[in-house]
Amino acid sequence: MTHATEPDKSRQGRPAGGPSMAGTVLPLAGLALLALVPLGAPGMQLLVNLALAKGLAVAGVSVLLRAGQVSFGHALYFAVAAYAGAFLMTALPGADLALVLLAGLLGAVVAGVCVGLFVVRYRGIFFGMLNLAFSMIFWSFLEKFYHITGGADGIRLPRPAVLGMDLDRASFELVLFYLTLTLVLGLGWATIRWLASPAGQIFQTLKTNETRLEYLGVSPRRALLWGYLVSAALCGIGGALMGVTQGVVTPEYAWWIRSGEMVFIAVLGGAGSVRGAFVGALIYELVRTYASAYAGDVWQMLLGGFLLVIILFAPRGVIGMIETLAHRGEARK
């Protein structure tokens, strides 16, 4: 089993009963390190928050990669969720943060059902391009229906309340940061568990043999639809968090480059890896921010070159390299 082994690989070569380096220790150490960012490097807090929100959306794209499907339009769910949150804030100023995130999640799942029922009939390039088409239709809607969506200017989100409290900007950003980190931990863990579960494994068999799946009594379309909804939900949570963090949502959230970026980050981090999605998003945002500051217009070239090196020499992405090194370290012990 290639990908579903995210939890299993971690068991390989581990001393009996102890936590594995690659599977448990490193991710937890990484999260602990990130938790210290507001204290140790407050200037990076917003950057890390945005990267982690994007990481959740990338995790959604990675889930689909497990079934061998690439979506070039998952920014749709990112945008639907962000706008759902924005519409809620417009209708109910001072609404609670939890309610905004819930509205985003609900919006993404409903959109996932509507689009999913249609796109799960297709595979490969057709699946990818149909997703792109739906995301671009939504982008056009956001751009053209100015009186509803604010057009290219988008919608500003006032700061939501947190458990009924109106927080100042610094406190709100701190709460949002730790909430995002908690969601990354919780949803990342839940996604990995689901992928290792019977239903998650059935979903992943779509990559290798749909004929056998049908002859096991399972509808391949229905199996794909469930995975598609998990994927849309992750993208939705990421989009809603991004909208609240940035305080403004624009049609750019649904733009095709955003979808491409998600696929790019998924491959960079490790195609199909949930942990890789977050690692990839952090690397991408850091490189993008600092390279664009210091390397002007060549930062895309730097990222492109980096991706080429990854594809050629580390097809399992950055997370694959980290896991290989961690396993070697454990083997030496």
Next chain:
Amino acid sequence: MTAPLLETRNLVIRFGGVIAANDVSLTITAGRNLAIIGPNGAGKTTFLNICTGWIKPSSGQVLFEGEDVTPLPPRAIVRKGVARAFQIPQLFTEHTALENLLIAVAARDRLRNPFMDLHRIPERDEMMHLLEMVKCADAAHRPVVELPEGQRKLVDIAVALALRPRLLLMDEPTSGVASSEKHRIMEILVEALAERKVTSVFVEHDMGIVERHAEEVAVWNAGNVQLRGTPREILDHPDVIRDVIGEAV
């Protein structure tokens, strides 16, 4: 009178000018293993495809335990108790042999718990036993893509058996298996099927296998059943010797 396990009534299907099933009416009785023989292109695999819902006939009916399953998709027919093993094994190649069986169990029992690890399902030992039964225990933890063809065929059949079917349709179960191993493998299979009370229908080209392991034989020719009888009756029949075998077994 009890209904036959599977019955086909006047099945017809055409592929362009080729009639792959030409008014096929056949009954399969529970507990009697049926071998299907015939020249290439006679319509043997098409018959299996129609019985499992993969291809829909132009006309005619397929009844399983008296129920008309003709319009149903393969997954619905599988759920009624008909499993299929393929000439080219249909497996999840990136998963191990054991995982293939565990996924079959997950599908069979509709396991939905999102936090249960596939490897921790209660049927794991039962599936290991099934792999032992088909002599593939050594392949349990190897990805299927690494297994030799013969072993893949056995894993394919084990996956079908994991569904606990009442009828198993097999397309050339011993093709791709070393000739020295064929009889041993068929003995293992027949024993496993008898232990689980599974009736089998298998397409076969090796007349030695047919003679030894089938209880009934149906001869296919030009999309229809030309003859049916016991292995000895069929293999001694001059038409079969002339059209199918070429020499007496």
